Amino acid sequence: MTLDRLLFEQYWHLGCHRRELANDGDFVKFDGVLGEVVLFNDNGEIVAFDNTCPHRGARIYSDAHGNRPATCSYHGWTYKHGTIIVPEKERFKSCELDRARFNTFQVDWCGDFVFFAIKPRSGLYEQLGRTAELLENISFNVDQRLDLNRYNYECYWPLAVENALEPYHIAAVHSETLATLELGDGENVFDEMNSIWYAPLGNTRLANQLARLRKLFNIDYQYGGYMSIYIFPFTMISSTYGYSYSLQNFFPAAQGQGLTHFTSRLYASNTLNDNAARMLDTFFESTVRMNRKVFEEDHEICKLLPKESWSTNALRFPSDAEVKIDHFRQSCRAVGETSEAVLHQIQTSIDEATSLQATSTVD
Ligand code: FES
Ligand SMILES: [Fe+2]
Structure with missing residues:
Protein backbone atom coordinates (compact mmCIF):
# COMPACT_ATOMS: atom_id res chain seq x y z
CA MET A 1 0.00 0.00 0.00
CA GLY A 129 -1.67 13.41 22.27
CA ARG A 130 -1.35 16.71 24.13
CA THR A 131 -2.57 18.60 21.06
CA ALA A 132 -6.08 17.35 21.90
CA GLU A 133 -6.51 19.85 24.74
CA LEU A 134 -5.59 22.76 22.53
CA LEU A 135 -8.00 21.59 19.82
CA GLU A 136 -10.79 21.23 22.37
CA ASN A 137 -10.22 24.79 23.56
CA ILE A 138 -10.23 26.11 20.02
CA SER A 139 -13.35 24.18 19.08
CA PHE A 140 -15.30 25.59 22.04
CA ASN A 141 -14.42 29.11 20.96
CA VAL A 142 -15.63 28.68 17.38
CA ASP A 143 -18.91 30.33 16.52
CA GLN A 144 -19.52 29.75 12.82
CA ARG A 145 -18.01 28.95 9.45
CA LEU A 146 -17.40 32.11 7.46
CA ASP A 147 -15.86 30.60 4.37
CA LEU A 148 -15.40 27.28 2.63
CA ASN A 149 -12.88 27.24 -0.14
CA ARG A 150 -11.82 24.16 -2.05
CA TYR A 151 -9.80 23.38 -5.12
CA ASN A 152 -7.04 21.07 -6.25
CA TYR A 153 -3.49 22.09 -5.53
CA GLU A 154 -1.45 21.09 -8.54
CA CYS A 155 1.26 19.47 -6.50
CA TYR A 156 1.91 16.35 -4.48
CA TRP A 157 0.32 16.64 -1.00
CA PRO A 158 3.50 16.32 1.19
CA LEU A 159 4.95 19.28 -0.68
CA ALA A 160 1.82 21.33 0.05
CA VAL A 161 1.99 20.27 3.72
CA GLU A 162 5.69 21.12 3.96
CA ASN A 163 5.02 24.52 2.47
CA ALA A 164 2.44 25.09 5.20
CA LEU A 165 4.94 23.88 7.82
CA GLU A 166 7.70 26.40 7.21
CA PRO A 167 7.66 30.18 7.57
CA TYR A 168 10.92 30.66 5.65
CA HIS A 169 8.98 31.31 2.39
CA ILE A 170 6.77 34.04 3.86
CA ALA A 171 9.02 36.97 2.88
CA ALA A 172 9.34 35.85 -0.74
CA VAL A 173 5.89 34.39 -1.38
CA HIS A 174 3.58 36.42 0.86
CA SER A 175 5.30 39.80 0.75
CA GLU A 176 2.04 41.79 0.77
CA THR A 177 -0.07 39.47 2.90
CA LEU A 178 1.33 37.31 5.70
CA ALA A 179 4.69 39.11 5.71
CA THR A 180 3.00 42.32 6.86
CA LEU A 181 2.55 40.70 10.28
CA GLU A 182 6.37 40.61 10.57
CA LEU A 183 6.28 37.32 12.42
CA GLY A 184 9.17 36.60 14.76
CA ASP A 185 11.04 33.29 14.96
CA GLY A 186 8.73 32.16 17.73
CA GLU A 187 8.75 28.69 19.18
CA ASN A 188 8.09 25.22 17.80
CA VAL A 189 6.41 22.66 20.01
CA PHE A 190 6.53 19.03 18.96
CA ASP A 191 4.01 16.52 20.20
CA GLU A 192 4.44 13.05 18.72
CA MET A 193 3.71 13.53 15.03
CA ASN A 194 1.91 16.84 15.52
CA SER A 195 3.59 20.20 15.86
CA ILE A 196 2.73 23.78 16.71
CA TRP A 197 4.42 27.03 15.82
CA TYR A 198 3.76 30.02 18.07
CA ALA A 199 5.05 33.30 16.66
CA PRO A 200 4.78 36.85 18.01
CA LEU A 201 3.82 39.70 15.68
CA GLY A 202 6.73 42.05 14.98
CA ASN A 203 4.40 44.67 13.54
CA THR A 204 3.60 46.39 16.84
CA ARG A 205 1.04 48.83 15.38
CA LEU A 206 -0.96 45.89 14.03
CA ALA A 207 -0.44 43.91 17.23
CA ASN A 208 -1.87 46.79 19.28
CA GLN A 209 -4.85 47.14 16.96
CA LEU A 210 -5.52 43.41 17.19
CA ALA A 211 -5.17 43.40 20.98
CA ARG A 212 -7.83 46.14 21.18
CA LEU A 213 -10.35 43.92 19.36
CA ARG A 214 -10.28 41.46 22.27
CA LYS A 215 -13.17 43.20 24.03
CA LEU A 216 -15.48 42.44 21.09
CA PHE A 217 -15.02 38.71 21.57
CA ASN A 218 -16.38 36.23 24.04
CA ILE A 219 -13.49 33.77 24.02
CA ASP A 220 -11.76 31.91 26.82
CA TYR A 221 -8.76 30.79 24.82
CA GLN A 222 -6.37 33.02 22.96
CA TYR A 223 -2.80 32.99 21.78
CA GLY A 224 -1.77 36.63 21.39
CA GLY A 225 0.19 36.16 18.18
CA TYR A 226 0.17 33.87 15.17
CA MET A 227 -0.30 30.16 15.78
CA SER A 228 -0.05 27.32 13.30
CA ILE A 229 -0.98 23.80 14.38
CA TYR A 230 -0.13 20.76 12.31
CA ILE A 231 -2.26 17.68 12.90
CA PHE A 232 -0.58 14.69 11.31
CA PRO A 233 -0.99 13.77 8.53
CA PHE A 234 -3.11 16.14 6.41
CA THR A 235 -4.43 19.03 8.50
CA MET A 236 -3.35 22.50 9.59
CA ILE A 237 -5.09 25.09 11.75
CA SER A 238 -3.83 28.63 11.84
CA SER A 239 -4.97 31.71 13.69
CA THR A 240 -4.00 35.26 14.52
CA TYR A 241 -5.03 36.23 18.05
CA GLY A 242 -7.69 33.51 18.17
CA TYR A 243 -10.34 35.73 16.55
CA SER A 244 -10.76 33.33 13.68
CA TYR A 245 -9.34 29.92 12.82
CA SER A 246 -8.43 28.63 9.42
CA LEU A 247 -8.69 24.85 9.07
CA GLN A 248 -6.97 23.36 6.06
CA ASN A 249 -7.01 19.80 4.73
CA PHE A 250 -4.45 18.62 2.21
CA PHE A 251 -5.84 15.25 1.17
CA PRO A 252 -3.92 13.16 -1.35
CA ALA A 253 -5.69 12.61 -4.66
CA ALA A 254 -6.02 9.24 -6.32
CA GLN A 255 -4.95 10.46 -9.74
CA GLY A 256 -1.24 10.11 -10.34
CA GLN A 257 -0.15 11.49 -6.96
CA GLY A 258 0.36 14.90 -8.53
CA LEU A 259 -2.71 16.51 -7.05
CA THR A 260 -3.83 17.57 -3.59
CA HIS A 261 -7.47 18.04 -2.62
CA PHE A 262 -7.23 21.27 -0.70
CA THR A 263 -10.06 22.56 1.48
CA SER A 264 -9.89 25.55 3.77
CA ARG A 265 -12.62 26.54 6.18
CA LEU A 266 -12.49 29.83 8.04
CA TYR A 267 -14.24 29.94 11.40
CA ALA A 268 -15.15 33.09 13.30
CA SER A 269 -14.72 32.91 17.08
CA ASN A 270 -17.54 33.76 19.47
CA THR A 271 -18.31 37.45 19.51
CA LEU A 272 -19.53 39.32 22.59
CA ASN A 273 -22.99 40.14 21.23
CA ASP A 274 -24.81 41.04 18.01
CA ASN A 275 -23.54 44.59 18.15
CA ALA A 276 -19.93 43.39 18.44
CA ALA A 277 -20.56 40.94 15.60
CA ARG A 278 -21.76 43.80 13.38
CA MET A 279 -18.70 45.87 14.29
CA LEU A 280 -16.51 42.93 13.28
CA ASP A 281 -18.16 42.38 9.87
CA THR A 282 -15.48 44.24 7.92
CA PHE A 283 -12.70 42.64 9.97
CA PHE A 284 -14.00 39.15 9.16
CA GLU A 285 -14.54 40.01 5.50
CA SER A 286 -10.95 41.15 5.17
CA THR A 287 -9.76 38.02 7.03
CA VAL A 288 -11.58 35.84 4.48
CA ARG A 289 -10.01 37.78 1.58
CA MET A 290 -6.55 37.70 3.16
CA ASN A 291 -6.73 33.94 3.79
CA ARG A 292 -7.85 33.20 0.24
CA LYS A 293 -5.04 35.36 -1.13
CA VAL A 294 -2.43 33.60 1.04
CA PHE A 295 -3.59 30.15 -0.15
CA GLU A 296 -3.53 31.27 -3.79
CA GLU A 297 0.02 32.48 -3.29
CA ASP A 298 0.90 29.14 -1.68
CA HIS A 299 -0.74 27.24 -4.52
CA GLU A 300 1.16 29.20 -7.19
CA ILE A 301 4.48 28.40 -5.55
CA CYS A 302 3.57 24.77 -4.90
CA LYS A 303 2.90 24.30 -8.63
CA LEU A 304 6.64 24.79 -9.16
CA LEU A 305 7.49 21.77 -7.03
CA PRO A 306 7.75 18.55 -9.03
CA LYS A 307 6.64 15.41 -7.24
CA GLU A 308 10.20 14.06 -7.53
CA SER A 309 11.46 16.88 -5.30
CA TRP A 310 9.89 15.14 -2.31
CA SER A 311 11.32 12.26 -0.34
CA THR A 312 11.31 11.18 3.28
CA ASN A 313 15.03 11.97 3.59
CA ALA A 314 16.11 14.78 5.87
CA LEU A 315 16.58 18.14 4.10
CA ARG A 316 20.10 18.66 2.84
CA PHE A 317 20.12 22.40 3.54
CA PRO A 318 17.63 23.07 6.31
CA SER A 319 17.19 26.53 7.78
CA ASP A 320 16.11 26.96 11.40
CA ALA A 321 12.68 27.87 10.06
CA GLU A 322 12.34 24.47 8.41
CA VAL A 323 12.75 22.13 11.38
CA LYS A 324 9.10 21.10 11.20
CA ILE A 325 9.75 19.66 7.75
CA ASP A 326 12.30 17.19 9.07
CA HIS A 327 9.93 16.30 11.89
CA PHE A 328 7.19 15.63 9.30
CA ARG A 329 9.54 13.51 7.17
CA GLN A 330 10.60 11.52 10.22
CA SER A 331 6.93 10.80 10.94
CA CYS A 332 6.37 9.63 7.35
CA ARG A 333 9.44 7.39 7.61
CA ALA A 334 8.16 5.96 10.90
CA VAL A 335 4.76 5.17 9.37
CA GLY A 336 6.42 3.46 6.40
CA GLU A 337 8.71 1.44 8.68
CA THR A 338 5.86 0.34 10.97
CA SER A 339 3.79 -0.84 8.06
CA GLU A 340 6.80 -2.63 6.57
CA ALA A 341 7.35 -4.33 9.93
CA VAL A 342 3.69 -5.40 10.02
CA LEU A 343 3.89 -6.67 6.45
CA HIS A 344 7.06 -8.55 7.32
CA GLN A 345 5.34 -10.11 10.31
CA ILE A 346 2.37 -11.20 8.18
CA GLN A 347 4.68 -12.58 5.51
CA THR A 348 6.69 -14.50 8.12
CA SER A 349 3.57 -16.04 9.62
CA ILE A 350 2.32 -17.00 6.14
CA ASP A 351 5.73 -18.55 5.37
CA GLU A 352 5.68 -20.44 8.67
CA ALA A 353 2.14 -21.69 8.09
CA THR A 354 3.04 -22.76 4.54
CA SER A 355 6.12 -24.63 5.67
CA LEU A 356 4.15 -26.31 8.47
CA GLN A 357 1.56 -27.35 5.94
CA ALA A 358 4.30 -28.66 3.65
CA THR A 359 5.83 -30.60 6.54
CA SER A 360 2.51 -32.12 7.54
CA THR A 361 1.85 -33.12 3.91
CA VAL A 362 5.24 -34.87 3.84
CA ASP A 363 4.37 -36.61 7.12
S1 FES B 1 -30.76 3.65 -5.62
FE1 FES B 1 -28.73 4.24 -5.75
S2 FES B 1 -27.98 3.27 -7.48
FE2 FES B 1 -30.02 2.62 -7.36
FE1 LIG C 1 2.55 30.10 2.72
Whole structure:
Protein backbone atom coordinates (compact mmCIF):
# COMPACT_ATOMS: atom_id res chain seq x y z
CA MET A 1 0.00 0.00 0.00
CA THR A 2 1.35 3.47 -0.83
CA LEU A 3 2.12 5.97 1.94
CA ASP A 4 -0.81 8.14 0.78
CA ARG A 5 -3.33 5.32 1.09
CA LEU A 6 -1.88 4.10 4.36
CA LEU A 7 -2.12 7.54 5.95
CA PHE A 8 -5.60 8.18 4.63
CA GLU A 9 -6.84 4.80 5.82
CA GLN A 10 -5.09 4.44 9.17
CA TYR A 11 -5.22 7.94 10.71
CA TRP A 12 -7.95 10.18 12.04
CA HIS A 13 -8.75 13.25 9.94
CA LEU A 14 -10.32 16.46 11.16
CA GLY A 15 -13.41 17.02 9.03
CA CYS A 16 -15.23 20.05 10.34
CA HIS A 17 -16.87 21.76 13.31
CA ARG A 18 -20.08 20.62 15.01
CA ARG A 19 -21.83 23.85 13.95
CA GLU A 20 -21.49 22.89 10.29
CA LEU A 21 -23.56 19.76 10.87
CA ALA A 22 -26.06 21.11 13.37
CA ASN A 23 -29.28 20.07 11.61
CA ASP A 24 -30.72 16.79 10.42
CA GLY A 25 -29.60 16.35 6.80
CA ASP A 26 -26.56 18.67 7.00
CA PHE A 27 -23.57 17.21 5.15
CA VAL A 28 -20.01 18.03 4.14
CA LYS A 29 -18.00 16.08 1.58
CA PHE A 30 -14.28 15.45 1.14
CA ASP A 31 -12.22 13.90 -1.63
CA GLY A 32 -9.33 11.63 -0.77
CA VAL A 33 -7.05 9.03 -2.21
CA LEU A 34 -9.47 6.21 -1.33
CA GLY A 35 -12.53 8.01 -2.70
CA GLU A 36 -15.02 10.39 -1.17
CA VAL A 37 -16.03 10.74 2.45
CA VAL A 38 -19.27 12.36 3.55
CA LEU A 39 -20.01 13.52 7.08
CA PHE A 40 -23.75 13.61 7.54
CA ASN A 41 -26.20 14.48 10.30
CA ASP A 42 -28.53 11.48 10.49
CA ASN A 43 -31.27 12.59 12.85
CA GLY A 44 -28.79 14.11 15.31
CA GLU A 45 -26.06 11.52 14.94
CA ILE A 46 -23.03 12.32 12.80
CA VAL A 47 -22.10 9.47 10.48
CA ALA A 48 -19.33 9.15 7.91
CA PHE A 49 -19.72 7.13 4.74
CA ASP A 50 -18.15 6.73 1.33
CA ASN A 51 -20.81 8.63 -0.65
CA THR A 52 -21.62 5.48 -2.58
CA CYS A 53 -25.06 3.94 -2.90
CA PRO A 54 -24.98 0.22 -2.05
CA HIS A 55 -27.56 -0.48 -4.78
CA ARG A 56 -25.61 0.24 -7.96
CA GLY A 57 -22.89 2.56 -6.81
CA ALA A 58 -24.25 6.01 -7.64
CA ARG A 59 -22.83 8.93 -5.69
CA ILE A 60 -25.28 10.28 -3.15
CA TYR A 61 -24.01 13.86 -2.85
CA SER A 62 -22.29 15.92 -5.51
CA ASP A 63 -21.99 19.25 -3.67
CA ALA A 64 -19.23 20.03 -1.18
CA HIS A 65 -21.78 20.79 1.55
CA GLY A 66 -25.46 21.44 2.02
CA ASN A 67 -28.62 20.06 3.58
CA ARG A 68 -30.67 17.27 2.12
CA PRO A 69 -31.57 13.69 3.01
CA ALA A 70 -29.08 10.97 2.07
CA THR A 71 -31.29 9.79 -0.79
CA CYS A 72 -29.80 8.34 -3.93
CA SER A 73 -31.18 10.16 -6.97
CA TYR A 74 -31.05 7.02 -9.15
CA HIS A 75 -33.72 4.75 -7.58
CA GLY A 76 -34.38 6.48 -4.29
CA TRP A 77 -32.58 4.36 -1.70
CA THR A 78 -32.25 6.42 1.47
CA TYR A 79 -29.94 6.21 4.45
CA LYS A 80 -31.96 7.20 7.51
CA HIS A 81 -31.75 6.43 11.22
CA GLY A 82 -28.83 4.09 10.54
CA THR A 83 -30.75 1.89 8.12
CA ILE A 84 -31.65 1.84 4.45
CA ILE A 85 -35.11 2.60 3.16
CA VAL A 86 -35.68 0.88 -0.20
CA PRO A 87 -38.59 1.88 -2.43
CA GLU A 88 -40.69 -0.98 -3.81
CA LYS A 89 -39.03 -3.49 -1.56
CA GLU A 90 -41.33 -6.28 -2.77
CA ARG A 91 -39.55 -6.26 -6.15
CA PHE A 92 -36.36 -7.65 -4.59
CA LYS A 93 -37.28 -11.32 -4.36
CA SER A 94 -34.06 -12.97 -5.46
CA CYS A 95 -31.63 -11.32 -3.04
CA GLU A 96 -31.07 -10.75 0.65
CA LEU A 97 -31.92 -7.08 0.73
CA ASP A 98 -31.38 -6.96 4.49
CA ARG A 99 -27.68 -7.37 3.87
CA ALA A 100 -27.43 -4.06 1.99
CA ARG A 101 -25.39 -1.52 3.96
CA PHE A 102 -23.92 1.90 3.39
CA ASN A 103 -20.18 1.72 3.80
CA THR A 104 -19.71 3.72 6.99
CA PHE A 105 -16.50 4.85 8.68
CA GLN A 106 -15.61 5.70 12.26
CA VAL A 107 -16.42 9.08 13.74
CA ASP A 108 -15.13 10.65 16.95
CA TRP A 109 -15.00 14.06 18.59
CA CYS A 110 -12.30 16.27 20.01
CA GLY A 111 -14.34 18.99 21.68
CA ASP A 112 -16.60 20.24 18.91
CA PHE A 113 -14.33 19.11 16.09
CA VAL A 114 -15.47 15.96 14.34
CA PHE A 115 -12.89 13.50 13.04
CA PHE A 116 -13.37 10.51 10.75
CA ALA A 117 -11.23 7.44 10.21
CA ILE A 118 -11.45 4.42 7.94
CA LYS A 119 -9.39 1.82 9.82
CA PRO A 120 -7.49 3.80 12.46
CA ARG A 121 -4.39 2.24 14.02
CA SER A 122 -5.13 4.02 17.32
CA GLY A 123 -7.86 5.90 19.16
CA LEU A 124 -8.35 9.58 18.32
CA TYR A 125 -6.97 10.91 21.61
CA GLU A 126 -3.97 8.62 21.38
CA GLN A 127 -3.21 10.03 17.95
CA LEU A 128 -3.70 13.64 19.04
CA GLY A 129 -1.67 13.41 22.27
CA ARG A 130 -1.35 16.71 24.13
CA THR A 131 -2.57 18.60 21.06
CA ALA A 132 -6.08 17.35 21.90
CA GLU A 133 -6.51 19.85 24.74
CA LEU A 134 -5.59 22.76 22.53
CA LEU A 135 -8.00 21.59 19.82
CA GLU A 136 -10.79 21.23 22.37
CA ASN A 137 -10.22 24.79 23.56
CA ILE A 138 -10.23 26.11 20.02
CA SER A 139 -13.35 24.18 19.08
CA PHE A 140 -15.30 25.59 22.04
CA ASN A 141 -14.42 29.11 20.96
CA VAL A 142 -15.63 28.68 17.38
CA ASP A 143 -18.91 30.33 16.52
CA GLN A 144 -19.52 29.75 12.82
CA ARG A 145 -18.01 28.95 9.45
CA LEU A 146 -17.40 32.11 7.46
CA ASP A 147 -15.86 30.60 4.37
CA LEU A 148 -15.40 27.28 2.63
CA ASN A 149 -12.88 27.24 -0.14
CA ARG A 150 -11.82 24.16 -2.05
CA TYR A 151 -9.80 23.38 -5.12
CA ASN A 152 -7.04 21.07 -6.25
CA TYR A 153 -3.49 22.09 -5.53
CA GLU A 154 -1.45 21.09 -8.54
CA CYS A 155 1.26 19.47 -6.50
CA TYR A 156 1.91 16.35 -4.48
CA TRP A 157 0.32 16.64 -1.00
CA PRO A 158 3.50 16.32 1.19
CA LEU A 159 4.95 19.28 -0.68
CA ALA A 160 1.82 21.33 0.05
CA VAL A 161 1.99 20.27 3.72
CA GLU A 162 5.69 21.12 3.96
CA ASN A 163 5.02 24.52 2.47
CA ALA A 164 2.44 25.09 5.20
CA LEU A 165 4.94 23.88 7.82
CA GLU A 166 7.70 26.40 7.21
CA PRO A 167 7.66 30.18 7.57
CA TYR A 168 10.92 30.66 5.65
CA HIS A 169 8.98 31.31 2.39
CA ILE A 170 6.77 34.04 3.86
CA ALA A 171 9.02 36.97 2.88
CA ALA A 172 9.34 35.85 -0.74
CA VAL A 173 5.89 34.39 -1.38
CA HIS A 174 3.58 36.42 0.86
CA SER A 175 5.30 39.80 0.75
CA GLU A 176 2.04 41.79 0.77
CA THR A 177 -0.07 39.47 2.90
CA LEU A 178 1.33 37.31 5.70
CA ALA A 179 4.69 39.11 5.71
CA THR A 180 3.00 42.32 6.86
CA LEU A 181 2.55 40.70 10.28
CA GLU A 182 6.37 40.61 10.57
CA LEU A 183 6.28 37.32 12.42
CA GLY A 184 9.17 36.60 14.76
CA ASP A 185 11.04 33.29 14.96
CA GLY A 186 8.73 32.16 17.73
CA GLU A 187 8.75 28.69 19.18
CA ASN A 188 8.09 25.22 17.80
CA VAL A 189 6.41 22.66 20.01
CA PHE A 190 6.53 19.03 18.96
CA ASP A 191 4.01 16.52 20.20
CA GLU A 192 4.44 13.05 18.72
CA MET A 193 3.71 13.53 15.03
CA ASN A 194 1.91 16.84 15.52
CA SER A 195 3.59 20.20 15.86
CA ILE A 196 2.73 23.78 16.71
CA TRP A 197 4.42 27.03 15.82
CA TYR A 198 3.76 30.02 18.07
CA ALA A 199 5.05 33.30 16.66
CA PRO A 200 4.78 36.85 18.01
CA LEU A 201 3.82 39.70 15.68
CA GLY A 202 6.73 42.05 14.98
CA ASN A 203 4.40 44.67 13.54
CA THR A 204 3.60 46.39 16.84
CA ARG A 205 1.04 48.83 15.38
CA LEU A 206 -0.96 45.89 14.03
CA ALA A 207 -0.44 43.91 17.23
CA ASN A 208 -1.87 46.79 19.28
CA GLN A 209 -4.85 47.14 16.96
CA LEU A 210 -5.52 43.41 17.19
CA ALA A 211 -5.17 43.40 20.98
CA ARG A 212 -7.83 46.14 21.18
CA LEU A 213 -10.35 43.92 19.36
CA ARG A 214 -10.28 41.46 22.27
CA LYS A 215 -13.17 43.20 24.03
CA LEU A 216 -15.48 42.44 21.09
CA PHE A 217 -15.02 38.71 21.57
CA ASN A 218 -16.38 36.23 24.04
CA ILE A 219 -13.49 33.77 24.02
CA ASP A 220 -11.76 31.91 26.82
CA TYR A 221 -8.76 30.79 24.82
CA GLN A 222 -6.37 33.02 22.96
CA TYR A 223 -2.80 32.99 21.78
CA GLY A 224 -1.77 36.63 21.39
CA GLY A 225 0.19 36.16 18.18
CA TYR A 226 0.17 33.87 15.17
CA MET A 227 -0.30 30.16 15.78
CA SER A 228 -0.05 27.32 13.30
CA ILE A 229 -0.98 23.80 14.38
CA TYR A 230 -0.13 20.76 12.31
CA ILE A 231 -2.26 17.68 12.90
CA PHE A 232 -0.58 14.69 11.31
CA PRO A 233 -0.99 13.77 8.53
CA PHE A 234 -3.11 16.14 6.41
CA THR A 235 -4.43 19.03 8.50
CA MET A 236 -3.35 22.50 9.59
CA ILE A 237 -5.09 25.09 11.75
CA SER A 238 -3.83 28.63 11.84
CA SER A 239 -4.97 31.71 13.69
CA THR A 240 -4.00 35.26 14.52
CA TYR A 241 -5.03 36.23 18.05
CA GLY A 242 -7.69 33.51 18.17
CA TYR A 243 -10.34 35.73 16.55
CA SER A 244 -10.76 33.33 13.68
CA TYR A 245 -9.34 29.92 12.82
CA SER A 246 -8.43 28.63 9.42
CA LEU A 247 -8.69 24.85 9.07
CA GLN A 248 -6.97 23.36 6.06
CA ASN A 249 -7.01 19.80 4.73
CA PHE A 250 -4.45 18.62 2.21
CA PHE A 251 -5.84 15.25 1.17
CA PRO A 252 -3.92 13.16 -1.35
CA ALA A 253 -5.69 12.61 -4.66
CA ALA A 254 -6.02 9.24 -6.32
CA GLN A 255 -4.95 10.46 -9.74
CA GLY A 256 -1.24 10.11 -10.34
CA GLN A 257 -0.15 11.49 -6.96
CA GLY A 258 0.36 14.90 -8.53
CA LEU A 259 -2.71 16.51 -7.05
CA THR A 260 -3.83 17.57 -3.59
CA HIS A 261 -7.47 18.04 -2.62
CA PHE A 262 -7.23 21.27 -0.70
CA THR A 263 -10.06 22.56 1.48
CA SER A 264 -9.89 25.55 3.77
CA ARG A 265 -12.62 26.54 6.18
CA LEU A 266 -12.49 29.83 8.04
CA TYR A 267 -14.24 29.94 11.40
CA ALA A 268 -15.15 33.09 13.30
CA SER A 269 -14.72 32.91 17.08
CA ASN A 270 -17.54 33.76 19.47
CA THR A 271 -18.31 37.45 19.51
CA LEU A 272 -19.53 39.32 22.59
CA ASN A 273 -22.99 40.14 21.23
CA ASP A 274 -24.81 41.04 18.01
CA ASN A 275 -23.54 44.59 18.15
CA ALA A 276 -19.93 43.39 18.44
CA ALA A 277 -20.56 40.94 15.60
CA ARG A 278 -21.76 43.80 13.38
CA MET A 279 -18.70 45.87 14.29
CA LEU A 280 -16.51 42.93 13.28
CA ASP A 281 -18.16 42.38 9.87
CA THR A 282 -15.48 44.24 7.92
CA PHE A 283 -12.70 42.64 9.97
CA PHE A 284 -14.00 39.15 9.16
CA GLU A 285 -14.54 40.01 5.50
CA SER A 286 -10.95 41.15 5.17
CA THR A 287 -9.76 38.02 7.03
CA VAL A 288 -11.58 35.84 4.48
CA ARG A 289 -10.01 37.78 1.58
CA MET A 290 -6.55 37.70 3.16
CA ASN A 291 -6.73 33.94 3.79
CA ARG A 292 -7.85 33.20 0.24
CA LYS A 293 -5.04 35.36 -1.13
CA VAL A 294 -2.43 33.60 1.04
CA PHE A 295 -3.59 30.15 -0.15
CA GLU A 296 -3.53 31.27 -3.79
CA GLU A 297 0.02 32.48 -3.29
CA ASP A 298 0.90 29.14 -1.68
CA HIS A 299 -0.74 27.24 -4.52
CA GLU A 300 1.16 29.20 -7.19
CA ILE A 301 4.48 28.40 -5.55
CA CYS A 302 3.57 24.77 -4.90
CA LYS A 303 2.90 24.30 -8.63
CA LEU A 304 6.64 24.79 -9.16
CA LEU A 305 7.49 21.77 -7.03
CA PRO A 306 7.75 18.55 -9.03
CA LYS A 307 6.64 15.41 -7.24
CA GLU A 308 10.20 14.06 -7.53
CA SER A 309 11.46 16.88 -5.30
CA TRP A 310 9.89 15.14 -2.31
CA SER A 311 11.32 12.26 -0.34
CA THR A 312 11.31 11.18 3.28
CA ASN A 313 15.03 11.97 3.59
CA ALA A 314 16.11 14.78 5.87
CA LEU A 315 16.58 18.14 4.10
CA ARG A 316 20.10 18.66 2.84
CA PHE A 317 20.12 22.40 3.54
CA PRO A 318 17.63 23.07 6.31
CA SER A 319 17.19 26.53 7.78
CA ASP A 320 16.11 26.96 11.40
CA ALA A 321 12.68 27.87 10.06
CA GLU A 322 12.34 24.47 8.41
CA VAL A 323 12.75 22.13 11.38
CA LYS A 324 9.10 21.10 11.20
CA ILE A 325 9.75 19.66 7.75
CA ASP A 326 12.30 17.19 9.07
CA HIS A 327 9.93 16.30 11.89
CA PHE A 328 7.19 15.63 9.30
CA ARG A 329 9.54 13.51 7.17
CA GLN A 330 10.60 11.52 10.22
CA SER A 331 6.93 10.80 10.94
CA CYS A 332 6.37 9.63 7.35
CA ARG A 333 9.44 7.39 7.61
CA ALA A 334 8.16 5.96 10.90
CA VAL A 335 4.76 5.17 9.37
CA GLY A 336 6.42 3.46 6.40
CA GLU A 337 8.71 1.44 8.68
CA THR A 338 5.86 0.34 10.97
CA SER A 339 3.79 -0.84 8.06
CA GLU A 340 6.80 -2.63 6.57
CA ALA A 341 7.35 -4.33 9.93
CA VAL A 342 3.69 -5.40 10.02
CA LEU A 343 3.89 -6.67 6.45
CA HIS A 344 7.06 -8.55 7.32
CA GLN A 345 5.34 -10.11 10.31
CA ILE A 346 2.37 -11.20 8.18
CA GLN A 347 4.68 -12.58 5.51
CA THR A 348 6.69 -14.50 8.12
CA SER A 349 3.57 -16.04 9.62
CA ILE A 350 2.32 -17.00 6.14
CA ASP A 351 5.73 -18.55 5.37
CA GLU A 352 5.68 -20.44 8.67
CA ALA A 353 2.14 -21.69 8.09
CA THR A 354 3.04 -22.76 4.54
CA SER A 355 6.12 -24.63 5.67
CA LEU A 356 4.15 -26.31 8.47
CA GLN A 357 1.56 -27.35 5.94
CA ALA A 358 4.30 -28.66 3.65
CA THR A 359 5.83 -30.60 6.54
CA SER A 360 2.51 -32.12 7.54
CA THR A 361 1.85 -33.12 3.91
CA VAL A 362 5.24 -34.87 3.84
CA ASP A 363 4.37 -36.61 7.12
S1 FES B 1 -27.98 3.27 -7.48
FE1 FES B 1 -28.73 4.24 -5.75
S2 FES B 1 -30.76 3.65 -5.62
FE2 FES B 1 -30.02 2.62 -7.36
FE1 LIG C 1 2.55 30.10 2.72
